[in-house]
Amino acid sequence: MIGGFFEFHRTLEIKIASFFKKTSDCSTIFTTGYTANSATLLSLLQKEDIAIVDRAVHTSVFEGLMMTNVRMFVHNNIEHLERIIKEVKGKYRTIMVIVDGVYSQDGDISLLNEIETITHLHGAFLMVDDAHGVGILGKTGRGVLEKFDLFDKVDLLTGTFSKTFANIGGYVIANPEITSFLKFQSRQQIFSATASPASTGIIKAIELIDEEPEWQQKLLENVRYFKNGLLYLGLDVGTTASAIIPVKIGDPHITGDVGRELLEAEIYTNPILYPAVAKKDARIRMSLMATHTKSQLDKALNAFEHVNKKYKISELKRRHEKESTQR
Template identity: 60%
Template sequence: MNLMLPGDAHPTWCVCLVSNDYLGFSQHPKVKAAVIKGTEMFGTGSGASPAIGGHFVYHHQLEKKIAEFYKRTDAILYTTGYTANSATLQCLLHKEDIAIIDMAVHASVYEGCLTTNRKKFMHNDLAALELALKNAQHSYRTKMVIIDGVYSQDGDLAPLDQIAELTHRYGAYLVVDDAHGIGVVGDNGRGVIEMHDAFDQVDIITGTFSKALGNIGGYVIASPEIINYLKFQSKQHLFSTTATPAILGILKAIELVDEEPEWRVKLWKNINYLKSGLINLGFNVGTTASAVIPVKVGDIGKTLEAGRLLLKAGIYTNPIMFPAVAVKDARIRMNVMATHTTAHLDKVLEAFSDVDGQLHISNKYR
């Protein structure tokens, strides 16, 4: 995917590595056609919050479709993926409860836990998780372990099977945000939950439509009782105008995950090509196992300079630094898409090689 950036004199065409549109579905003709059809049928807006007339047939269809995607029956929609986390957790957890969270979860989870007790554990550290569960076992009304499926900065995966076993052993609920896993990870694109066949082991599934499904909005999938409670008690859902008819594109995108698996095959071909190329050049890509590939630099100054040089070479990436990651863990973060070509990725690798020659940021110089 090429992206043209405006400049003072001449626009620059860049290889885009900052988009979460992993399968390229925001540009898929069938998805676009579904969006156009929805707009022609229903207009450009929904006009009201769900409780006073803003819940239309297309909202109901999408709730059922995303729930069935994860072998469930009930879901609730939010206008953003961020809100799906923050609003749901604020609604379910209060001063008598505790959230036990992996320290690497998304900012929306941290916001959702502002009204409750909170205990962080080191990223993917099962011993630390068990200790937190033991300490909380008899002290709180509701105990909730909250993790990501795919983590957005390192691109690594949660050991979901082990976390689920620990969580339920100590009487807690398990919440999994698999925003970066849906459509990407798993034999059929059902994310980390599918990898571990944990459909019946996760109590609450959250995610977004703004990544592999190419639209916008968020969802929560849970038991009928929890979903019904959220629909009438979650203020951000109850008092927000519902999503526009353009979400009919999401219905088609969900279907395409199964109907056209070749996009996921192409994505993984690109992931493996870029990842192996970077490793062969001596770069540290950590433990990524997804479409998120970091090149870990460490030094903030060098990371910023690498981002500048890459952009100058026509490679649009994200330099990531504190507070998004630890002070000494700055990196260049990239998102791979199915729509990247081999020529795009070769250009990326060539640019990284040139930058390394100038800044000495690979393992060859350590």
């Protein structure tokens, strides 16, 4: 309404809507994926409503829930989700279930089929943040909606242009009523600057997903190769099923040291510590790219072999977990 709305904004909205098989009045763009989540939820859910969220959703979701009631369910635990829905049913104006498509720290995938069935069975709404699934999952890279064939069954899909699309920005895909509501009610939409002309690059990035599908295959091949290499070294990559690869260590100090040593060996990774994950769950997290070459992946695996020998990471994780449980 105030920040500016030009031809390229409209083109981008139409492009991302049609990417998810929706009409042109079903998308809103935001300046980041973080704002897409937080602003949407802040404007939709009030004190009469309630959000039921998977404990592991992205922090931007939690920020969006400051004005509403919140219950959390154990990660990907369908029975727990259903129990909470039944408890709160009839007590609030709106119940919204919120999950990630792919979880950002473990790289594992939401049990979306079951979650969708239960959510709609009880008349609740479903919001999915698929920041890490789009471009990677699904036959043509449409993410979890395509993987589980749920194009028409998710009420709000949010995402980012900062990962697969290699730019900055976020989006929300919803029905025309919600879309229009967000454009005129979301304060972060109205009172903040809009995406700059540099975001026109995203339009081409979206087209490239269909024009050059070989990159998705190359990425999946890299994921397979790298994950197998880490497993061969005896490292714990958890339940990842995406391009996010964690190497679980446990001890936060050793995780910091390992991150530093990897950087010295020219391997850039993210050491992830509390509060991003539980105290006993420190890990090195990596995001693979389609453009990583085999020799780059081998270089990273060699560096992991070295730090594993030095810090005995494979044994350490088990010991740290045991000690934390005893404490």
